[in-house]
Amino acid sequence: xxxxxxxxxxxxGRQMIKCLEESDLNVEELRLFASASSQxxxxxxxxxxxxxxxxxxxxxxxxxxxxxxxxxxxxKKYYELIKKTGAVYVDNSSAFRSDKDVPLVVPEINxxxxxxxxxxxxxxxxxxxxxxxxxxxxxSLSRISSMVVTTFQAVSGAGNKGIEELEKQIEQIRNNEKTxxxxxxxxxxxxxxxxxxxxxxxxxxxxxxKMQNEGRKILHLDELLVSCxxxxxxxxxxxxxxxxxxxxxxxxxxxxxEAIACFPGVKLFEDELPTPLDSSDQNQVFVGRIRKDLTxxxxxxxxxxxxxxxxxxxxxxxxxxxxxxxxxxxxx
Amino acid sequence: xxxxxxxxxxxxGRQMIKCLEESDLNVEELRLFASASSQxxxxxxxxxxxxxxxxxxxxxxxxxxxxxxxxxxxxKKYYELIKKTGAVYVDNSSAFRSDKDVPLVVPEINxxxxxxxxxxxxxxxxxxxxxxxxxxxxxSLSRISSMVVTTFQAVSGAGNKGIEELEKQIEQIRNNEKTxxxxxxxxxxxxxxxxxxxxxxxxxxxxxxKMQNEGRKILHLDELLVSCxxxxxxxxxxxxxxxxxxxxxxxxxxxxxEAIACFPGVKLFEDELPTPLDSSDQNQVFVGRIRKDLTxxxxxxxxxxxxxxxxxxxxxxxxxxxxxxxxxxxxx
Numbered sequence: 001x002x003x004x005x006x007x008x009x010x011x012x013g014r015q016m017i018k019c020l021e022e023s024d025l026n027v028e029e030l031r032l033f034a035s036a037s038s039q040x041x042x043x044x045x046x047x048x049x050x051x052x053x054x055x056x057x058x059x060x061x062x063x064x065x066x067x068x069x070x071x072x073x074x075x076k077k078y079y080e081l082i083k084k085t086g087a088v089y090v091d092n093s094s095a096f097r098s099d100k101d102v103p104l105v106v107p108e109i110n111x112x113x114x115x116x117x118x119x120x121x122x123x124x125x126x127x128x129x130x131x132x133x134x135x136x137x138x139x140s141l142s143r144i145s146s147m148v149v150t151t152f153q154a155v156s157g158a159g160n161k162g163i164e165e166l167e168k169q170i171e172q173i174r175n176n177e178k179t180x181x182x183x184x185x186x187x188x189x190x191x192x193x194x195x196x197x198x199x200x201x202x203x204x205x206x207x208x209x210k211m212q213n214e215g216r217k218i219l220h221l222d223e224l225l226v227s228c229x230x231x232x233x234x235x236x237x238x239x240x241x242x243x244x245x246x247x248x249x250x251x252x253x254x255x256x257x258e259a260i261a262c263f264p265g266v267k268l269f270e271d272e273l274p275t276p277l278d279s280s281d282q283n284q285v286f287v288g289r290i291r292k293d294l295t296x297x298x299x300x301x302x303x304x305x306x307x308x309x310x311x312x313x314x315x316x317x318x319x320x321x322x323x324x325x326x327x328x329x330x331x332x
Numbered sequence: 333x334x335x336x337x338x339x340x341x342x343x344x345g346r347q348m349i350k351c352l353e354e355s356d357l358n359v360e361e362l363r364l365f366a367s368a369s370s371q372x373x374x375x376x377x378x379x380x381x382x383x384x385x386x387x388x389x390x391x392x393x394x395x396x397x398x399x400x401x402x403x404x405x406x407x408k409k410y411y412e413l414i415k416k417t418g419a420v421y422v423d424n425s426s427a428f429r430s431d432k433d434v435p436l437v438v439p440e441i442n443x444x445x446x447x448x449x450x451x452x453x454x455x456x457x458x459x460x461x462x463x464x465x466x467x468x469x470x471x472s473l474s475r476i477s478s479m480v481v482t483t484f485q486a487v488s489g490a491g492n493k494g495i496e497e498l499e500k501q502i503e504q505i506r507n508n509e510k511t512x513x514x515x516x517x518x519x520x521x522x523x524x525x526x527x528x529x530x531x532x533x534x535x536x537x538x539x540x541x542k543m544q545n546e547g548r549k550i551l552h553l554d555e556l557l558v559s560c561x562x563x564x565x566x567x568x569x570x571x572x573x574x575x576x577x578x579x580x581x582x583x584x585x586x587x588x589x590e591a592i593a594c595f596p597g598v599k600l601f602e603d604e605l606p607t608p609l610d611s612s613d614q615n616q617v618f619v620g621r622i623r624k625d626l627t628x629x630x631x632x633x634x635x636x637x638x639x640x641x642x643x644x645x646x647x648x649x650x651x652x653x654x655x656x657x658x659x660x661x662x663x664x
Contacts (some may be wrong), residue, residue: 146627150482150574152524152563170502191609192484192565192572194621194635203623212626225627229574229635231484233524234566240524242482242561242574246627277523289526291535294544295478295557295578303526303561 001027002062003321004087006055006078007069008032008043011159012092015314016067017045023318025325031059055081063087067317079120088324089120090317097122097214104217107319108265109136114323121320124218125210126312127151127230131241132218133266133285133311134304137259139219142247142298146225149211152233152240153196154276157308158183166234188234196230205230238276239308243301250297253290260287265311279305283315333359334394335653336419338387338410339401340364340375343491344424347646348399349377355650357657363391387413395419399649411452420656421452422649429454429546436549438648439655440597441468446655453652456550457542458644459483459562463573464550465598465617465643466636469591471551474579474630478557481543484565484572485528486608489640490515498566520566528562537562570608571640575633582629585622592619597643611637615647 033055042049068091075093096102103113155162169189197207212226261268269288285306293299365387374381400423407425428434435445487494501521529539544558593600601620617638625631
């Protein structure tokens with residue numbers, strides 16, 4: 001199998017390389033693409049140094065899959081080239097997520113949608129993936145009608161520059177220097193910033209609306225309602241999410257816990273508390289603090305943590321390829 | 333007026349001294365009390381050094397008010413002494429908050445309850461005060477039936493030792509040393525810890541249930557339902573809270589903003605984003621991100637930040653004395 005990665009030097013691109021190394025996929029050839037400033041440099045894959053190249057028509061020829069970890073703008077540009085090559089494009093940007101002809105896939109939840117692809121599959125938003133991994137098992141017991149969600153998002157969700165900004169500000173404060181927010185709208189060190197993405201007409205941000213829009217598509221729940229508040233916190237890695245789900249019926253808490261414990265890719269925490277630090281560099285989504293909602297008998301409250309670079313991005317994308325390969329020969 | 337402070341050397345006690353200095357109260361004499369290890373040391377009040385003493389029967393005589401910033405256990409012990417002196421005890425512990433004979437007061441919301449005191453008034457939980465300051469104006473437009481709440485609580489909520497633990501862990505990580513959680517159940521540096529207080533039978537923590545129990549008493553809403561998730565975050569000071577309130581009627585968003593803007597002690601943020609850092613060392617509660625709940629037309633979502641040592645504790649306690657003094661002569 002021949003795979004290419006667009007944006008191979010970014011936080012998600014580098015993790016895609018690591019997830020491919022860890023996967024059972026038989027990768028005969030890996031091609032790494034990045035911007036001009038990185039071209040000519042090498043990155044190791046399975047102990048071989050791979051030179052970073054330009055993603056032009058020529059270099060994209062002959063690949064089976066391309067994993068995209070670039071901006072919406074670049075993703076659109078490269079997709080025009082990829083679709084001429086016959087490769088399947090698994091895109092981590094949000095450029096194609098709402099496109100009716102593009103499946104939006106979390107393999108454990110709606111892997112089957114991936115099989116209907118027309119050359120491109122979208123990888124969902126990181127907080128959405130992590131939240132849905134926690135609530136999909138509940139949805140299988142009783143349809144979810146609405147969610148009230150508050151996220152605690154790590155700085156690496158903004159890429160390497162997010163990590164650098166937190167590191168820099170921690171040092172500046174240590175040295176009694178003034179901090180200068182650039183990546184985040186306010187100082188992120190020792191602070192919480194309740195604005196991720198840009199404001200829309202309804203006063204929610206673009207990031208907050210992904211939870212409802214993408215949640216509807218992934219769960220096949222066209223009328224799902226979600227009120228989301230996205231907050232950046234001074235955590236390096238892994239997003240945490242406080243969720244109140246409302247179902248069609250009242251559920252037994254033990255059955256909810258059982259469904260979560262049995263769901264692939266999810267780890268139930270009953271006595272211990274999951275934290276973003278524990279879930280960092282893990283593929284599993286950690287779910288804990290499961291309890292009855294006190295405001296509505298049909299509600300469940302929970303707290304989940306997941307590595308947004310792994311399950312929230314790179315690992316989910318690699319899993320999509322694994323799913324396609326597994327079901328290639330009609331093995332469904 | 334003669335005032336005493338129990339626990340004068342702690343984070344809240346020290347802030348009480350500062351709030352008294354800033355207030356218009358005519359404090360003729362301030363007596364500071366703390367444990368044996370601090371007795372004999374001095375703390376400055378209005379440029380006078382005041383010696384810290386033992387809160388015994390003798391030293392408590394002749395005071396008009398005593399402000400308490402000690403543990404539940406010590407609060408109960410000292411109240412037995414204070415009630416014999418005739419002083420009014422304003423207690424920041426949770427020991428008496430659920431007592432029917434003890435008013436639980438946020439002066440801007442239910443100051444009038446303080447006038448019915450029988451020698452003791454309880455200061456509410458910090459997150460509860462900050463949340464209620466944001467939602468009380470909404471409750472005045474249409475009665476609140478329920479709230480779904482997620483808190484982002486600063487380490488200083490656990491006192492000076494919480495601050496020291498975050499500082500210590502940041503240094504340990506900087507030096508590639510192992511961290512050792514003592515005050516919080518998990519590492520707090522670069523992490524979020526969704527457990528504050530002890531677990532109760534319903535799987536909520538003692539801290540989480542305060543929002544419903546104290547909210548009912550302060551707002552005089554016996555049937556208020558609250559599902560709360562309390563999370564400790566690596567912020568030094570000021571708690572932030574993500575709230576979804578559900579009212580009896582659907583409300584106009586402009587009227588909600590107007591009510592919040594007009595409410596004493598609250599600052600409305602319309603275009604700018606309030607953060608815990610901005611609200612630190614401020615008496616006002618900052619409220620922003622006000623928008624319609626997308627899951628229910630009768631719901632409102634908002635984000636608020638407030639200094640839990642000031643409005644969440646010391647300032648609220650001093651305001652209670654100010655309220656009592658103002659209404660002493662039947663000036664209501």
